[in-house]
Amino acid sequence: MxxxxxxxxxxxxxxxxxxxxxxxxxxxxxxxxxxxxxxxxxxxxxxxxxxxxxxxxxxxxxxxxxxxxxxxxxxxxxxxxxxxxxxxxxxxxxxxxxxxxxxxxxxxxxxxxxxxxxxxxxxxxxxxxxxxxxxxxxxxxxxxxxxxxxxxxxxxxxxxxxxxxxxxxxxxxxxxxxxxxxxxxxxxxxxFYGWESTGGWDAAANGNPVGPTSPDGVPNELVNGTNCLNAGDGICDTPADYMFPNNSCAYTQNAKDPNGQLLSPxxxxxxxxxxxxxxxxxxxxxxxxxxxxxxxxxxxxxRPNYTPNLTQVGSAPTAISPQQNEVVSTYNSVKLEWTAVAGADRYFLELTNTGQRYIATTNSITLTDLLPNKSYLWKVLAYNEYSTCGLFSGQKIFKTGDQQLSDTSTIPEVENWSINPNPVRVGEPFFIKVNTTEAVQATVSITSITGRLVQEFPQTDFKAGESSFEIPTVDLSSGLYFVTLRTKKDFQTQRVSVIN
Ligand SMILES: [Zn+2]
Structure with missing residues (x-):
């Protein structure tokens, strides 16, 4: 492992x-x-x-x-x-x-x-x-x-x-x-504790041999180790060191300790x-x-005494959909899919040409914040809380079309809904007011402008007629967020702005 x-x-x-x-x-x-x-x-x-x-x-x-x-x-x-x-x-x-x-x-x-x-x-x-x-x-x-x-x-x-x-x-x-x-x-x-404020030992400035005390006032560690507990880094099996140039992989100086012994850092x-x-x-x-x-x-x-998921995530996912060079008809609802990787319970997805990033918990995600008629390069890597050394999938490219899915679509059971107040102040709740023709269950989710899911209220019951649902914003910093209302039949998204 x-x-x-x-x-x-x-x-x-x-x-x-x-x-x-x-x-x-x-x-x-x-x-x-x-x-x-x-x-x-x-x-x-x-x-x-x-x-x-x-x-x-x-x-x-x-x-x-x-x-x-x-x-x-x-x-x-x-x-x-x-x-x-x-x-x-x-x-x-x-x-x-x-x-x-x-x-x-x-x-x-x-x-x-x-x-x-x-x-x-x-x-x-x-x-x-x-x-x-x-x-x-x-x-x-x-x-x-x-x-x-x-x-x-x-x-x-x-x-x-x-x-x-x-x-x-x-x-x-x-x-x-x-x-x-x-x-x-x-x-x-x-x-080299005690030499931090210098640019490193220098014979002209610091002497050779050096004196008993470093430029920052710490006893200089001796090569023979006799003062090792109370000089330099206070650790005995690290040799004396007065900070040396770090642009070479070999020590080539001739610095001497206060006894005149040559250093070997x-x-x-x-x-x-x-x-x-x-x-x-x-x-x-x-x-x-x-x-x-x-x-x-x-x-x-x-030390919480917690053992994380220790499964190693060895391989990289393979991007499946959209296919290479595919033109997806919509732009505000694009589903990306890749192969599931054993041991992984998180996937990190990156749109490399725009810098947008997402975290998914399964091997697909529906992006709702893309622009119309634009090409996107994407790649994905798999990980879990402990195994994070995974490699990215190969990169693929797709293009969005200009059709909208959610904005024109309607949720059949929902006559209308609104967000109040909007904008809302940081730390204060806002309310979703929903008018429905029948009782309906909906998932309410809040995503950031970059597509990160920040809050989700699954399977929330809305009774027939007008009802109101409170969303706390304690964890939201100021910015623009998408609020999505999703029933079994469809979904709709509105924006809410959180301000200081
Ligand atoms: Zn350091």
Whole structure:
């Protein structure tokens, strides 16, 4: 099982680095200042977990929630795919520690300050207001406040702290970045802790040998390991490291520790910055700290004692319908269908030329938000809450016609229906008023403008004559939504606008 994950990750990673290895850099936003809090947490864990014995072989399943952040107007949202890729690399990186991650949920939030400036005062306040302490919370954003930063962890640990991770959408699937941030989450510091504020060791600026203290005020770790518990990263089996250029896969410097001994840093360590060289690992002592953190009190909230669906989703679906180059007569009701994949209970569908995305729970979906006379390229991948490394189906193309299905069609039992108030304010309910000729059962569903189902009220009874049905909007952010009323005979859709 683990082997097949590794295989796919290796494939993805190989493909990725073929293009980017040459000048890729990794910079993490965890500063020496944040590192102090992480260090204090590690020391607290050491105290709390002194008598803790970890039994090998029992896998701990850790829930992860991905916040797919858009600008305040709803545009530019990170893709669900970024979360699926993140889980895939995390599960590969932590498999040998009996720690596995599964998808708790995707959350869709609109906040320009989180989207483009997450460490600003308003950005971190907005993040803080979104936190739900029952999973690791990862915010997928478009830009970082500081140039070059790909991701960061915000201490402190536990539901009274901050405890979130922010990652650029472009790097969630990278094999070093999120495993590294989750390492911080589990109380690990950089192997070069104390050198974060520099651009890395430099003989002219920092001396060779270096002095006893790092530029950020941390004791410099000695090569002979005698001060390892209280110097550098505080971990004894990671060698002394004063942060070195990370654009090469080999260490070629001649830096010396305060005793004049030559350094030999661990450049393939997950908690280092060496990007694009693969072969990453945590040391045994780091793994001990990770377990100490995972099983500590502040982390009770990520151990719900739940085992996800462990079925591996191995193969890619095959797109069936519409057929290649088919012209579908309607545009506002187009059914897409593909082969079911064993083990999958979710399908991620992407219209690649428009960026529209949908999640289906079966192997078909009816799209109601397409434009007339337009070509659409589509592909689909299968997953479940735990197995998210699947590949996309081959891409197919179809074209919509100009016929409308629902707008002109009528539901025979329904004389008319309306939405009041419209627009509705965020957090306030709206009402669907229905006039029917006979008693009828209808499913009421609310979908976002991108086709995502946000609420559904199946098999709702409407008596003959006029009746009213209340829809709460507590979970809806501002924006335009489609409300669909569907009986056995037909369906109709109207728009509702939710405003601040
Ligand atoms: Zn870092």
């Amino acid at each position: 683990v082997k097949s994950i590794k295989f796919w990750v290796t494939l993805m990673v190989t493909a990725f680095f073929a293009v980017t290895a040459a000048n890729a850099q990794f910079k993490c936003g965890v500063t020496a200042e944040a590192g102090k809090k992480i260090m204090a947490q590690m020391q607290a864990n050491r105290n709390e977990m002194r008598d803790f014995v970890y039994t090998r072989g029992a896998i701990t399943y850790v829930p992860v929630r991905f916040f797919l952040v858009a600008k305040s107007d709803g545009s530019g949202r990170a893709s669900e795919r970024s979360g699926l890729q993140a889980l895939c690399v995390l599960n590969d990186a932590y498999a040998d520690q009996d720690i596995q991650f599964y998808l708790k949920e995707f959350k869709y939030i609109n906040s320009t300050s989180i989207y483009s400036n997450p460490t600003s005062f308003s950005g971190s306040n907005a993040i803080s207001g979104q936190m739900i302490y029952n999973a690791i919370n990862i915010f997928v954003v478009h830009e970082m406040s500081e140039e070059g930063v790909l991701a960061y962890y915000q201490p402190e640990a536990g539901p009274n702290g901050n405890d979130w991770i922010v990652c650029l959408e472009s790097h969630t699937g990278q094999s070093l970045v999120l495993p590294h941030e989750v390492g911080h989450f589990f109380s690990l510091n950089h192997t 661990d450049i393939h360590n997950y908690m280092n910055y060496v990007y694009g060289c693969g072969d990453y690992h945590f040391t045994d002592d780091q793994k001990t700290e990770i377990h100490g953190s995972l099983f500590s009190n502040p982390r009770n909230y990520i």
